[in-house]
Amino acid sequence: MNEILNDEIKRAKELLNNHINDKNNDELSGVDVADCLRVLKKNNEEEYFSYLSRLDVQSLVYSATDMPEHILKDLLTIIPNDKLVNVTKELESDEQLELLEHIQEIDEDKAKIIFDELDDNDKKDILKLSNYDDDEAGAYMQIELFKANLNDSIHQSIQNLKLLKESDEIEHIFKLFAVDEKGVLKYAIPLSDLVINDFSLKIKDVVKKNKEDKFKAIFAHDNDPIEDVVAKFHEFDLSVLPIVDSKGVLVGRITTDDIHEFIQESATEQIYNLVGVDDDAEYEDESIIKASKSRAFWLLINLFTAFLSSAIIGIFDQTIQTYVALAILMPIVASMGGNTGTQALTVTVRRLALGEIEFGDAKKVIKREIGISLVNGLFFALIVGIVSFIWFKTPLLGIVIAMAMLINLGFSGLFGTFIPLTLKKFNIDPAVGSSVLLTTATDIIGFFSFLGLATWILL
Structure with missing residues (x-):
C-alpha cells in the first residue's frame, strides 16, 4: 500500500514539475493540476504549499473550478486580488461565472472584489448568464461569438x-x-x-x-x-x-467541451444519486462525519423499507417453519429480482438523462423492459427450479421457486422502468432514491410471491 502511495506522490510531483518547466504551460489540464495538488495536500503539506507557490497564477485559476473547497481556500490566500482579476479577465464568460460562483461559496467578499474590478462588458455577460436556471441552455453558453x-x-x-x-x-x-x-x-x-x-x-x-x-x-x-x-x-x-x-x-x-463537461458531471451525479449519496461528500478529504450525514437519510428510508419486507416474511412464519428450505432459497429470489430491476432502472435513468425518452414513451419502454426481464426470467427460473429440485429432492419446491422467480423478474422490469419515469413526470430527479424504492418493491413482491406460492402449493 505504501509503495502505491509513494508512486502516486512521485507521479504527482513529476507532472507538476514538467508543467512548471513548460514555458507554454500546456503540459497539464486544469483537472490534472487539481488532482496532483489534492494528492500532495493529503500526504505532504510542506511540498503541497511549495508547489502551490511555484505554480503560475493562470494554471491555478484555470484549475480552480476542479479543486475541492479546502484547496481553493489555500489558493485564494496566496494569490493577490489583482492577479486573480487579471487572469479572470482572460477567461470566457461561462468560465468567469463558474469561477466566481466557486469563489463566492468560500469568500463572498473576494468574489465581489474580483467582479467589481472586471470590465463593464464582462460584468454584463456574467450577470446575463447568472439569470438562467441551472438546467437551461443559456446557463452553459459562452457569450463570445464569431x-x-x-x-x-x-x-x-x-x-x-x-x-x-x-x-x-x-x-x-x-x-x-x-x-x-x-x-x-x-x-x-x-x-x-x-x-x-x-x-x-x-x-x-x-x-x-x-x-x-x-x-x-x-x-x-x-x-x-x-x-x-x-x-x-x-x-x-x-x-x-x-x-x-x-x-x-x-x-x-x-x-463540445461544455457538453462533455455537463455529461461527465451528470453521469457522476446519477451514479451517486442512484444509491442516495451526495457527491459533494465523496471527496477523500471530506470529514467522516459530514460524509456520514449525507448518506444517513436514505439509509434511514432503507431501514423502514427493510422492516416492511421483514413484515411480509413474518406473515408466512408458519410456512417457513414447516419448510426450512424456503429460508435458504428466499435470498435467491430477492437478489435476482433486485439485480434485474437495477438493470432496467440504470438504463431508464440514463436514457432520461440524455433526453432519449420521456413519460410519453412509458408504454413502449416498459413493454420492452418487461419483455427482456421475462425472457431472462424464463431462463433463470428453469435453472433455479432444477437446482432446487436436485438440492432438496422436492419437485414442487422447484416449481414454486421457478414461478416466483418468473413473477419477480417480470415485476422488476416493470418497476425498474416505471419508478424513474413517474418521478420524472412529477419533476423529481429520477435517480435520487430510486434504488431504495425499487429494492422495496422487488423484495416485497419476491418474498410474497415465493412464500405465498409455497403456502398454496406445498402446504
Whole structure:
C-alpha cells in the first residue's frame, strides 16, 4: 500500500514539475493540476504549499473550478486580488461565472472584489448568464461569438476573427454565424467553406453560391432544457451549437467541451444519486462525519423499507417453519429480482438523462423492459427450479421457486422502468432514491410471491 502511495506522490510531483518547466504551460489540464495538488495536500503539506507557490497564477485559476473547497481556500490566500482579476479577465464568460460562483461559496467578499474590478462588458455577460436556471441552455453558453452580418465581406470577417484570437477573447472557432441587421441568426458557415472563397465576397454571396440548406443553422433557444441541447449534439454530431433568444437573435454558443463537461458531471451525479449519496461528500478529504450525514437519510428510508419486507416474511412464519428450505432459497429470489430491476432502472435513468425518452414513451419502454426481464426470467427460473429440485429432492419446491422467480423478474422490469419515469413526470430527479424504492418493491413482491406460492402449493 505504501509503495502505491509513494508512486502516486512521485507521479504527482513529476507532472507538476514538467508543467512548471513548460514555458507554454500546456503540459497539464486544469483537472490534472487539481488532482496532483489534492494528492500532495493529503500526504505532504510542506511540498503541497511549495508547489502551490511555484505554480503560475493562470494554471491555478484555470484549475480552480476542479479543486475541492479546502484547496481553493489555500489558493485564494496566496494569490493577490489583482492577479486573480487579471487572469479572470482572460477567461470566457461561462468560465468567469463558474469561477466566481466557486469563489463566492468560500469568500463572498473576494468574489465581489474580483467582479467589481472586471470590465463593464464582462460584468454584463456574467450577470446575463447568472439569470438562467441551472438546467437551461443559456446557463452553459459562452457569450463570445464569431459572427458577421450578411452584408459583411469575408475579408472583414477574417479580420474580426484575427482580433478575437489575438485578444484571447474566444477559443475553438468552428463556424461563422451569419446574422441579419437585427442580429437574428440566419446561417452557420464552417471556416473551411469560408476561406476557400474570394475574400472580397460578401457573406450573403457565399450563401447564394451554394445550396441554401448547406449552411442551415441548427440552433437551440436559451431557455431550452440542457438535455435537449445534449440530444442535438448527439443527433447531428455537432462541434458547436448557436443559442438564440425567443426572437431568434443570436446570444451565445455551446461547444463540445461544455457538453462533455455537463455529461461527465451528470453521469457522476446519477451514479451517486442512484444509491442516495451526495457527491459533494465523496471527496477523500471530506470529514467522516459530514460524509456520514449525507448518506444517513436514505439509509434511514432503507431501514423502514427493510422492516416492511421483514413484515411480509413474518406473515408466512408458519410456512417457513414447516419448510426450512424456503429460508435458504428466499435470498435467491430477492437478489435476482433486485439485480434485474437495477438493470432496467440504470438504463431508464440514463436514457432520461440524455433526453432519449420521456413519460410519453412509458408504454413502449416498459413493454420492452418487461419483455427482456421475462425472457431472462424464463431462463433463470428453469435453472433455479432444477437446482432446487436436485438440492432438496422436492419437485414442487422447484416449481414454486421457478414461478416466483418468473413473477419477480417480470415485476422488476416493470418497476425498474416505471419508478424513474413517474418521478420524472412529477419533476423529481429520477435517480435520487430510486434504488431504495425499487429494492422495496422487488423484495416485497419476491418474498410474497415465493412464500405465498409455497403456502398454496406445498402446504
